[in-house]
Amino acid sequence: MNQNDYDKNFETDDSKSKKLKAAFEQVSDIRKFEIELYWKRATYFWALITVAFAGYFSILASEHMPNKFFLSLIVSCVGFVFTFAWFLSSRGSKYWQENWENHLDLLENKVTGPLYKTLLERPEHSNFVEKYVTGPMSVSVSKINQWVSVFVVFSWLSLAAFSGYKSISPLAISTEQWLSLSAHAAVILVALLSCLLMFGFGKTHKEKHSPRAVERETKIG
16 A cells, blocks of 8 residues: 555545544554553553562562572572563554554644644753753654563563573482472473564454354344
């Protein structure tokens, strides 16, 4: 679809002006809804990650818990999976947000004029502090949020490496330690496999949709 094909779907003559305005209003509402969902999802994952962090350090702080380093490894892998899911969810939310923002850019010229995509910026900053500390800055809040998720992912990897190292002696390995090593490897592999499955099979389906229509008949017998 090129620009002309897109414009034909939203003609601005008298017979279709209502259609254009309705499309513009719906796009505006959906964009706001996507932004709201973005932060709700972030709050949801932050709650899970906070619980995982609390559980991890509570286990390490316990003096009499058996296999506490192995248990902390499990919790760190759970936190890693939650954080990776948050990272992918943020990218998915950003994808749909940009989709509706692009629609808004294309439609607004014929409804309100180029209001949304026209930026009014300061010509210059008056001093160093205002330029780098207190003044406005063109920063994507959602991208900052995604970088935070990347940092937390590496934090969980570091904690998992620490717990794995502390729970298995690097010296001579007995039969019991081999079993423990296998359990550790299984936990890590399951966590990595879960992330690979989310990344590989969690993408939006863009192929042709051919749903089966079934009409339910209702009547008083």
